[in-house]
Amino acid sequence: MARPELSIGEVLQLLQAEFSDVTISKIRFLEAEGLVTPARTASGYRKFAAADVERLRYVLTAQRDQYLPLKVIKEHLGALDRGLRPAAGGPPIAPSTTDAGPAADDFGATGTDLSLTxxxxxxxxxxxxxxxxxxxxxxxxxxxxxxxxxxxxxxxxxxxxxxxxxxxxxxxxxxxxxxxxxxxxxxxxxxxxxxxxxxxxxxxxxxxxxxxxxxxxxx
Amino acid sequence: MARPELSIGEVLQLLQAEFSDVTISKIRFLEAEGLVTPARTASGYRKFAAADVERLRYVLTAQRDQYLPLKVIKEHLGALDRGLRPAAGGPPIAPSTTDAGPAADDFGATGTDLSLTxxxxxxxxxxxxxxxxxxxxxxxxxxxxxxxxxxxxxxxxxxxxxxxxxxxxxxxxxxxxxxxxxxxxxxxxxxxxxxxxxxxxxxxxxxxxxxxxxxxxxx
DNA sequence: ACCGGACCTCAACCGCTGGTAGAGGGTTGA
DNA sequence: TCAACCCTCTACCAGCGGTTGAGGTCCGGT
CATH class of the missing domain: 1.10.1660 (Multidrug-efflux Transporter Regulator; Chain: A; Domain 2)
Known part of the structure; x- marks a missing residue:
């Protein structure tokens, strides 16, 4: 219970098991792109909670298995954050297509269903x-x-x-x-x-x- | 009876209805990449059969709706050619139509002024x-x-x-x-x-x- | 016979994505 | 105090997916 958060190096160790091409610089890059936002210590060190690691795993999976561009992955994450629960489909969780965002309008496999108030x-x-x-x-x-x-x-x-x-x-x-x-x-x-x-x-x-x-x- | 096949310009007109960002040079590029192989006239003009156009449609759809890289699309096409049904996540060949897309829209392009017998x-x-x-x-x-x-x-x-x-x-x-x-x-x-x-x-x-x-x- | 427009090839160039490299410097813990 | 680790920032890079343009050919209409 001492420290539930991980340093960037520890995260790297964790993820490299599953994604051999992840690097420290890549993780930092993904933060710069707004795909993950770990907390910081007083001195500025990143500290990753389990949820951050999960998010990274999602990003890396979507990249590797679905070839999605980061821009799109980011939208999906944003949709998830806003509580828009997709119905079925992709990897960890399903991607969302409809937003004000870019195209994705087929009737097919990626059938995604939002549920909005x-x-x-x-x-x-x-x-x-x-x-x-x-x-x-x-x-x-x-x-x-x-x-x-x-x-x-x-x-x-x-x-x-x-x-x-x-x-x-x-x-x-x-x-x-x-x-x-x-x-x-x-x-x-x-x-x-x-x-x-x-x-x-x-x-x-x-x-x-x-x-x-x-x-x-x-x- | 003269000509069941279409010239590259005619193909362009056809496809622009559905994909507003297709160009002649893009079609030629896709051929250079081996994604489509239209026949040629004696003098070297490309002539596209219906199947070639269908193939292009598949490529453009996969690009637009699934963000697949050409390399991957090529593999899928290769698999289809070899009679394999595409496995996970690929659209058979009947994907989307009008896209609810970014900026450009289907009807914006040049008028479809083919004139066919x-x-x-x-x-x-x-x-x-x-x-x-x-x-x-x-x-x-x-x-x-x-x-x-x-x-x-x-x-x-x-x-x-x-x-x-x-x-x-x-x-x-x-x-x-x-x-x-x-x-x-x-x-x-x-x-x-x-x-x-x-x-x-x-x-x-x-x-x-x-x-x-x-x-x-x-x- | 000629002209304009559509087509050809080939090589050079381009913007964007998805990072990497490394200089310069602070932090931590044994 | 020192090594290992972390920070930021700027510069650079490779590959992808095309575009551009020069230079030339082909073809239908007059």
């Missing part, structure tokens, strides 16, 4: 509760109990941007209808459970939709 | 003239005079893939309706000429559509 959703999408309420009233966003999924962020963000063009939630109802029909068609084929096939099919139909819109846009 | 379209998409006729009869593909645009290839390809699931052109009419309505809404705001705004708006609505479908997919 109303307040979190509004904050993440940068919209007012009034807009959210309106979106809900038109069925564009639906809560599962008290929680919203990650896609709701995108819906809310886009709706907000569209309103700058004078397009309001009530104009968007047909989108809801179209999406429902689309999903209905998919479920007719694959059944009511989500499978790989469901996702493949969804990717296809969305691609179809996109191509159709493009083809009908004025030249 | 019926035969070329069928060859490029790998579909029968019968299927094409059916798609036309349901208004999913329309010819401008005797020629088809680049999006028609995507529509035809997707329709072909969907038919493997028992989904036939007549089931796809609602997609046409939805796309028409969507474009109508956009034109109401931006007028009947194609402008940057048109494209921005289209990118937004397609993103909305995608998010809605995702959100309504079975959990």
């Amino acid at each position: 109303k307040a979190e959703l509004c904050a993440a999408a940068g919209v007012s509760t009034a807009l959210l309420a309106e979106l809900e009233s038109h069925g564009l966003i639906v809560a599962d109990g008290k929680h919203y999924g990650g896609d709701a962020i995108v819906v809310a963000q886009v709706a907000a941007e569209l309103s700058a063009y004078g397009i309001e939630p009530r104009h968007l109802r047909p989108f809801r209808t179209a999406a429902d029909r689309e999903v209905g068609l998919i479920e007719q084929v694959t059944g009511p459970r989500r499978t790989d096939q469901t996702q493949e099919l969804a990717a296809l139909t969305v691609r179809l939709h996109t191509a159709l819109v493009r083809s009908r846009l004025p030249r | 019926k035969a070329e379209l069928c060859a490029a998409a790998g579909v029968s003239t019968a299927l094409l006729a059916e798609l036309e009869s349901h208004g999913l593909i329309v010819a401008d005079g005797k020629h088809y645009g680049g999006d028609a290839i995507v529509v035809a390809q997707v329709a072909a893939e969907l038919s493997a699931y028992g989904i036939e052109p007549r089931h796809l009419r609602p997609f046409r309706t939805a796309a028409d309505r969507e474009v109508g809404l956009i034109e109401q705001v931006t007028g009947p000429r194609r402008t940057d705004q048109t494209q921005e708006l289209a990118a937004l609505t397609v993103r909305l559509h995608t998010a809605l479908v995702r959100s309504r997919l079975p959990r």
Whole structure:
């Protein structure tokens, strides 16, 4: 019980068992990049708690096994910190895709599901509760109990941007209808459970939709 | 009948719909790296078959959505070629569409102004003239005079893939309706000429559509 | 026959990521 | 007091993923 925290050298020993290419300088670098923030002694020495080591392990695993860039790993860690619990997937814990952040929009393997409260959703999408309420009233966003999924962020963000063009939630109802029909068609084929096939099919139909819109846009 | 294969410029047009950052030089680079090996004409021009384009799509998707390094993507492709199904975490070949991405968006790029004859379209998409006729009869593909645009290839390809699931052109009419309505809404705001705004708006609505479908997919 | 645009190759160059190296110096504990 | 350990900071670096441009060829239209 004397000292639950480890010096950087001790951390190195610990991690080198699992990750042969870790070095002291790398650990320091990762701190400089904001991926881990160990406490400090009065004299400035880093002291790593178990949680810090765990975090490093997560980073190194994601790098080695999923080839993720540090930028992305950092976002994942940030999402975890904010209490956004992903559902299933990756290594130690699952990565989160949807944020205001960079792309990652497939229907596939990395299927990640956030669960947000109303307040979190509004904050993440940068919209007012009034807009959210309106979106809900038109069925564009639906809560599962008290929680919203990650896609709701995108819906809310886009709706907000569209309103700058004078397009309001009530104009968007047909989108809801179209999406429902689309999903209905998919479920007719694959059944009511989500499978790989469901996702493949969804990717296809969305691609179809996109191509159709493009083809009908004025030249 | 002349030419079932596409030139590099035509491939560019096709892919830019989905991947806004693809360039000619990037395609050539990917060939140099051995990720795709288009055939050549007698005079040395590259000619891409549908399979080559599919391969590029796979590469670009894996890069964008999974952040995989080219080296790894190459291995996956190699494995696929050898008939192995990709193991953990790889997308089969039916990944994402419109990305909810950073800065750039799908519709921002240059206009897709391919102009293909019926035969070329069928060859490029790998579909029968019968299927094409059916798609036309349901208004999913329309010819401008005797020629088809680049999006028609995507529509035809997707329709072909969907038919493997028992989904036939007549089931796809609602997609046409939805796309028409969507474009109508956009034109109401931006007028009947194609402008940057048109494209921005289209990118937004397609993103909305995608998010809605995702959100309504079975959990 | 000619012209412009699309295509070719090859070599040089570039920005970013993910670190490493090492100088110069403080801290700790035996 | 000394070795081992830790600190910061600046400089540098290699590889990845392309881009740029010079110089030249090919092809469809008039």
